[in-house]
Amino acid sequence: GCGTGENALALAARGLEVVGLDASPRAIGKAMDKARERRLDGVDFLVADAVGLGGLGRPFGSALDCGLFHMLDDHERPVYVETLRQVLEPGGVLHLLCFSDGEPPGWGPRRVSEEELRSTFAHGWRILEIVSASFETNLERGDVLAWRGSFARV
Numbered sequence: 001g002c003g004t005g006e007n008a009l010a011l012a013a014r015g016l017e018v019v020g021l022d023a024s025p026r027a028i029g030k031a032m033d034k035a036r037e038r039r040l041d042g043v044d045f046l047v048a049d050a051v052g053l054g055g056l057g058r059p060f061g062s063a064l065d066c067g068l069f070h071m072l073d074d075h076e077r078p079v080y081v082e083t084l085r086q087v088l089e090p091g092g093v094l095h096l097l098c099f100s101d102g103e104p105p106g107w108g109p110r111r112v113s114e115e116e117l118r119s120t121f122a123h124g125w126r127i128l129e130i131v132s133a134s135f136e137t138n139l140e141r142g143d144v145l146a147w148r149g150s151f152a153r154v
Contacts, residue, residue: 001021001022001023001050001065001066001067001068001071002020002021002022002027002028002031002045003022003024003027003031003067004027004030004031004034005020005027005028005030005031005032005034005035005043005045006034007020007064007066008020008031008043008045009031009034009035009038009040009043011043011064012035012040012041012042012043013038013040015042016042017042017043018042018043018044019043019044019045019046019056019060020043020044020045020046021045021046021047021048021050021053022045022047022048023047023048023049023050024047025047028045028046028047031045032045050068050080050083051072051076051079051080051083052083053083053084053086053087054083054086054087056087058087059087059088059089059092060087060088060089060092061088061089061092061093062088062092062093062094062095063084063087063088063092063093063094063095064094064095064096065094065095065096065097065098066096066097067097067098067109067135068098069096069098069112070098070099070109070110070111070112071109071110077120078120081120081121081124081125082124084153085124085125085153088153089153090153090154091152091153092152092153093128093150093151093152093153094125094149094150094151094152094153095148095149095150096117096147096148096149096150096151097133097135097146097147097148097149098112098117098135098146098147098149099111099112099135099144099145099146099147100112100113100132100133100144100145100146100147101113101114102132102145103144103145103146108144112147114130114147117130117147117149118130121149121151124153124154125151125152125153125154126151126152126154127149127150127151128149128150128151128152129148129149129150130147130148130149131147131148131149132145132146132147132148133145133146133147133148134146
């Protein structure tokens with residue numbers, strides 16, 4: 001879920017080879033336009049479903065999930081995590097930022113507990129860290145409570 005590509009573009013601007021994925025053709029189109037405008041090479045944008053990454057046909061050393069995990073239903077999470085395991089190299093790291101259950105309910109996406117993260121990544125992963133963080137939003141109230149986690153594929 002790279003959206004319009006800002007994180008992917010920031011990484012590409014630092015010289016990293018990046019593949020940004022999103023299920024929305026419109027978001028990918030905007031990301032591609034931004035890459036052209038900024039004259040950034042080394043970044044590819046693809047319309048793809050995050051629970052079907054096996055078809056990419058290549059391994060990755062790391063992955064970034066900034067705001068996708070908390071959008072997944074209970075039945076999608078194990079599929080997503082297994083798909084990530086298939087595309088990450090052994091030792092590859094997933095960096096994840098998601099809404100925290102410490103954020104009051106009533107608006108926005110589903111909240112995630114630390115225990116949900118730990119149980120979701122309990123098998124086939126080594127938990128490097130799960131720490132309290134904030135998720136920057138364009139809401140009037142500003143940032144919201146989040147979890148930042150890093151998980152290494154075993």
